[in-house]
Amino acid sequence: MREAGKVAAIGADLGGTNIRLALVDPEGGVSEPYRYPTPPGGEAAAIVETLAQGIRVLQHQARAHGIRLAGCGLGVAGLVDGQAGLVYTAPNVAGFQNLPLKKLLEEKVDVPVTLENDANAAAFAEYWLGAGRGVSSLICLTLGTGIGSGIILEGKLLRGASGAAGEAGHMVVEAEGERCGCGARGCFEAYASATAILRDARAALARGEGTSLRELFGTRPEALSTKDVCDAARAGDPVARGILERAGRYLGVGLASLVNLLNPDLITLAGGLAAAGDLLLQPALAELERRAFAVLLCRTRVELSALADTAGMLGAAGLVLADGGHLWMPGR
Amino acid sequence: MREAGKVAAIGADLGGTNIRLALVDPEGGVSEPYRYPTPPGGEAAAIVETLAQGIRVLQHQARAHGIRLAGCGLGVAGLVDGQAGLVYTAPNVAGFQNLPLKKLLEEKVDVPVTLENDANAAAFAEYWLGAGRGVSSLICLTLGTGIGSGIILEGKLLRGASGAAGEAGHMVVEAEGERCGCGARGCFEAYASATAILRDARAALARGEGTSLRELFGTRPEALSTKDVCDAARAGDPVARGILERAGRYLGVGLASLVNLLNPDLITLAGGLAAAGDLLLQPALAELERRAFAVLLCRTRVELSALADTAGMLGAAGLVLADGGHLWMPGR
Numbered sequence: 128m129r130e131a132g133k134v135a136a137i138g139a140d141l142g143g144t145n146i147r148l149a150l151v152d153p154e155g156g157v158s159e160p161y162r163y164p165t166p167p168g169g170e171a172a173a174i175v176e177t178l179a180q181g182i183r184v185l186q187h188q189a190r191a192h193g194i195r196l197a198g199c200g201l202g203v204a205g206l207v208d209g210q211a212g213l214v215y216t217a218p219n220v221a222g223f224q225n226l227p228l229k230k231l232l233e234e235k236v237d238v239p240v241t242l243e244n245d246a247n248a249a250a251f252a253e254y255w256l257g258a259g260r261g262v263s264s265l266i267c268l269t270l271g272t273g274i275g276s277g278i279i280l281e282g283k284l285l286r287g288a289s290g291a292a293g294e295a296g297h298m299v300v301e302a303e304g305e306r307c308g309c310g311a312r313g314c315f316e317a318y319a320s321a322t323a324i325l326r327d328a329r330a331a332l333a334r335g336e337g338t339s340l341r342e343l344f345g346t347r348p349e350a351l352s353t354k355d356v357c358d359a360a361r362a363g364d365p366v367a368r369g370i371l372e373r374a375g376r377y378l379g380v381g382l383a384s385l386v387n388l389l390n391p392d393l394i395t396l397a398g399g400l401a402a403a404g405d406l407l408l409q410p411a412l413a414e415l416e417r418r419a420f421a422v423l424l425c426r427t428r429v430e431l432s433a434l435a436d437t438a439g440m441l442g443a444a445g446l447v448l449a450d451g452g453h454l455w456m457p458g459r
Numbered sequence: 460m461r462e463a464g465k466v467a468a469i470g471a472d473l474g475g476t477n478i479r480l481a482l483v484d485p486e487g488g489v490s491e492p493y494r495y496p497t498p499p500g501g502e503a504a505a506i507v508e509t510l511a512q513g514i515r516v517l518q519h520q521a522r523a524h525g526i527r528l529a530g531c532g533l534g535v536a537g538l539v540d541g542q543a544g545l546v547y548t549a550p551n552v553a554g555f556q557n558l559p560l561k562k563l564l565e566e567k568v569d570v571p572v573t574l575e576n577d578a579n580a581a582a583f584a585e586y587w588l589g590a591g592r593g594v595s596s597l598i599c600l601t602l603g604t605g606i607g608s609g610i611i612l613e614g615k616l617l618r619g620a621s622g623a624a625g626e627a628g629h630m631v632v633e634a635e636g637e638r639c640g641c642g643a644r645g646c647f648e649a650y651a652s653a654t655a656i657l658r659d660a661r662a663a664l665a666r667g668e669g670t671s672l673r674e675l676f677g678t679r680p681e682a683l684s685t686k687d688v689c690d691a692a693r694a695g696d697p698v699a700r701g702i703l704e705r706a707g708r709y710l711g712v713g714l715a716s717l718v719n720l721l722n723p724d725l726i727t728l729a730g731g732l733a734a735a736g737d738l739l740l741q742p743a744l745a746e747l748e749r750r751a752f753a754v755l756l757c758r759t760r761v762e763l764s765a766l767a768d769t770a771g772m773l774g775a776a777g778l779v780l781a782d783g784g785h786l787w788m789p790g791r
Contacts, residue, residue, distance in 0.1 A: 206754055215754045264620065276720070280612060287722025288596065288758035298716040299750065302632050302709065311715070311750040377634065383643070384630040384716065388608075390619025418631065418643040422538055422547045426620035 134453055137185045137199035137238065138444030139178060140245055140437075141165065143219035143272025144321075144399065146174075147437065148181040150189055151444035153453045155256045158188065160437060171226055179235035186238055197451040199238050200443030202245035203228065204275055206291040209242050215291060218308040219272040219322070241447050245269060245439040246293060247284055249397045249432075250277025251449075252442030255456065257434045262392040266385055267432065268295060269439065270400035270407075273308060274316035274381070277442075278389070296320070300380050315384075318377035319407075321353045321400050327370045328356050338366035357403050368406070375407040379414025386419040386427050397432035397439075404431060466785055469517045469531035469570065470776025471510060472577055472769075473497065475551035475604025476653075476731065478506075479769065480513040482521055483776035485785045487588045490520065492769060503558055511567035518570055529783040531570050532775030534577035535560070536607055538623040541574050547623065550640040551604040551654070573779050577601060577771040578625060579616055581729045581764075582609025583781075584774030587788065589766045594724040598717055599764065600627060601771065602732035602739075605640060606648035606713070609774075610721070628652070632712050647716075650709035651739075653685045653732050659702045660688050670698035689735045700738070707739040711746025718751040718759050729764035729771070736763060 135152040142165060149160040161181050166173035182199055189196050205217025212229025232240045250267035253259040259267075263282060269275040274296030278285040285292050296316035297309055304313030308322065317323055328351060332344050339359050344351055359367035378396075385394060400407070408431060416424065432438055448454050467484040474497060481492040493513050498505035514531055521528050537549025544561025564572045582599035585591040591599075595614060601607040606628030610617040617624050628648035629641055636645030640654065649655055660683060664676050671691050676683050691699035714726060732739070740763060748756065764770055780786050 206752060208754075216752070278720075280617065281615070283613070285612065285721070287755065288724045289722055289755050291752075291754060292720065292722035294719040294752060294755070297719040297750075297752065298630065299712045300631055300634050302712045309752070380631045380634045387626040387629040388610075388624065388720075389617070390621055390624035392620045418629075420538060420548070420623075420626060420629065420641070422540075422623060423619065423621050423626070 134195045134197050134448075135189060136197045136444040136447040137182055138440040138442070139181065139199060139201040140248070140439035140443060141174070141178065141201060141203045141220060142245065142399070142439070143204055146177055146181065147440045148185055149440055150185055150194065151441055151448070153448050155441070157437070157441065158185070160440065165220065171223060174220065175228070175231045175235070179232055182232070182236045182238065186236065196238050197453060198447040199236070199240045200243060200248065200445070200447040201228070201232070201240055202243050202248035202439035202443040204245045204269070204271065204273060206294070207242050207244045208290050210290060212242055214242065241450070243443050243446055244275065244277065244291065244293065246275030247277035248442030248446060249434070249438035250279050250442065251284060251446050252434055252438040253395045253397070253432060254279050255445045255454070256441060257432055257438065258395050258430050259393055264389070264391040265393040265395065266295070266389065266391050267395045267397055267438065269398035270320060270378075270396055271398040272321050274320050280389070280391070295381065295385065298381060298384055300377060300384075315377070315381040319374050319381060324353050324356055324370055324374050324400075325351060327373065328367070331366050331370065336366050339364045340367060353400055353403065357406055360406050371403060371406040372410045375410030376414045378407055378411035380418065382411060382415045382429060383418035386415065386423050390423045391427055394427060394429045395432040396430070397434060397436065399436045401431050401435055466527045466529050466780075467521060468529045468776040468779040469514055470772040470774070471513065471531060471533040472580070472771035472775060473506065473510065473533060473535045473552060474577065474731070474771070475536055478509055478513065479772045480517055481772055482517055482526065483773055483780070485780050487773070489769070489773065490517070492772065497552065503555060506552065507560070507563050507567070511564055514564070514568045514570065518568065528570050529785060530779040531568070531572045532575060532580065532777070532779040533560070533564070533572055534575050534580035534771035534775040536577045536601070536603065536605060538626070539574050539576045540622050542622060544574055546574065573782070575775050575778055576607065576609065576623065576625065578607030579609035580774030580778060581766070581770035582611050582774065583616060583778050584766055584770040585727045585729070585764060586611050587777045587786070588773060589764055589770065590727050590762050591725050596721070596723040597725040597727065598627070598721065598723050599727045599729055599770065601730035602652060602710075602728055603730040604653050606652050612721075612723070627713065627717065630713060630716055632709060647709070647713040651706050651713060656685050656688055656702055656706050656732075657683060659705065660699070663698050663702065668698050671696045672699060685732055685735065689738055692738050703735060703738040704742045707742030708746045710739055710743035712750065714743060714747045714761060715750035718747065718755050722755045723759055726759060726761045727764040728762070729767060731768045733763050733767050
């Protein structure tokens with residue numbers, strides 16, 4: 128974001144926990160991102176207003192620096208029909224059901240808005256700017272409140288028959304297992320997401336297990352975060368370590384299904400929970416190795432995303448820039 | 460197979476239970492297929508010899524009718540590297556480990572042999588001659604001794620980074636569940652394959668449950684087949700019905716993972732076990748509907764393959780004919 132007189136896009140990411148926005152230019156330069164908490168409580172109007180405020184701030188910023196806006200790309204953690212500008216459903220963003228989010232936003236801001244599934248956006252970011260530069264096929268798993276995935280095969284984002292494919296978080300890993308936010312049982316995201324980790328941490332506390340989390344939980348139960356669990360685990364808390372190890376093992380189970388089925392060149396782990404790093408990755412890779420065919424696994428790299436929780440925001444902007452013909456990507 | 464003076468390919472399919480071979484022409488005409496039992500007991504040499512015998516018979520038949528052979532396509536129920544002519548591993552065809560099957564066969568027959576994963580071949584057959592004509596993306600599940608899958612996305616067979624992608628049978632459906640032939644636990648094929656059904660039937664007998672299968676099992680336990688279980692279920696045997704319903708429910712679990720992840724236009728069910736028909740399909744579709752996102756599922760058809768257990772053989776020949784430029788396929 129160093130040069131004026133250039134084109135850029137607003138990248139925005141709407142997750143279950145945070146809303147992130149920044150200006151992104153065709154070279155991958157990024158302005159200092161804004162981050163807001165996602166308004167809780169099922170109020171779509173509050174979320175739309177928060178997004179619109181952020182977009183207006185960045186529009187103003189672009190104007191002040193003489194940057195022309197190609198548009199705003201918005202990644203949403205849910206089932207999205209980009210063509211129709213519709214969010215079908217977003218189980219982890221309360222209140223979104225068949226919401227015409229593009230139209231609602233464009234009534235409030237002066238820039239065209241393109242909706243995209245957040246994990247599709249993150250996958251595009253990996254392919255454009257991240258570990259996926261130069262590969263043919265990759266899957267980006269976004270580990271957060273839920274688990275999303277974007278799938279790029281032979282350089283093309285997989286959209287499926289409905290435009291909303293890539294719901295890796297709702298592959299089944301335990302057929303009669305934990306209830307998932309989607310209503311079904313035993314989904315991958317019911318075992319390896321932030322929601323799963325917090326559920327297990329609360330259950331351990333309710334069972335009276337001895338853990339340093341008790342102090343935090345006693346005074347502000349609703350604020351217990353996966354960062355707290357990770358911090359406790361790094362400080363040696365055995366309960367916290369056990370919870371993360373279990374989530375990591377299930378992450379490995381889901382990875383094994385993806386490697387055996389799709390055998391991409393690369394799987395990257397993005398989203399806020401990727402900050403857990405080795406606490407999740409080590410048990411995940413051990414489990415993956417136990418379950419995936421060696422001849423497939425030896426051709427699939429699995430890595431933490433270097434883009435981490437900005438991947439969705441970067442990719443949403445990148446897709447707008449690519450559609451506008453502003454990106455030059457070798458091999459595409 | 461009506462016209463002489465034409466080109467054709469030998470299509471062959473090597474499964475855990477049967478070997479099938481026939482001549483296939485570019486219009487999809489097929490000679491009366493030969494079917495041999497797959498030699499059991501881990502003897503790769505016996506399998507190679509059986510295949511070679513079948514190929515020689517069809518070569519002779521082609522010569523007698525003045526048909527020019529474009530080659531022999533062989534679908535194998537296992538991990539196959541077609542480029543290298545190698546079967547990495549075939550858990551349900553004993554004795555195959557890094558077997559240079561193409562070379563071994565070409566030493567015995569006078570026609571070039573192309574190896575292909577059997578489910579990839581079946582998927583191509585569906586796309587060429589079956590329910591997949593005119594669709595953009597399809598998955599063919601081959602339900603037999605194991606579960607294989609071939610995945611066609613936007614008209615292209617997905618091969619993955621190793622050339623051997625598409626192991627849907629080894630997606631995980633019960634992380635700590637039944638031991639699978641691949642060595643891992645809880646794979647899809649450990650729950651919804653012929654092997655799973657026979658395991659459950661034998662377990663029911665061992666528990667002394669009252670079922671009409673007891674008579675069959677008492678006199679020839681090793682010969683109990685899924686057809687016996689299906690026949691008993693159709694005759695009203697509650698134990699047999701329960702076993703098939705459980706396998707069908709797990710079939711639905713695996714289908715849900717595929718619909719949520721890939722959302723293809725079509726999923727077809729081929730392989731010998733597809734003959735169970737509604738005994739499997741009804742519980743599978745009910746389970747699928749409970750688990751898949753409605754917006755995705757409404758765009759994915761799920762059907763029994765009309766090609767059934769000839770799909771692998773037809774597709775293996777079809778891929779040879781396509782590679783030789785003998786197929787004209789609209790939209791490809």
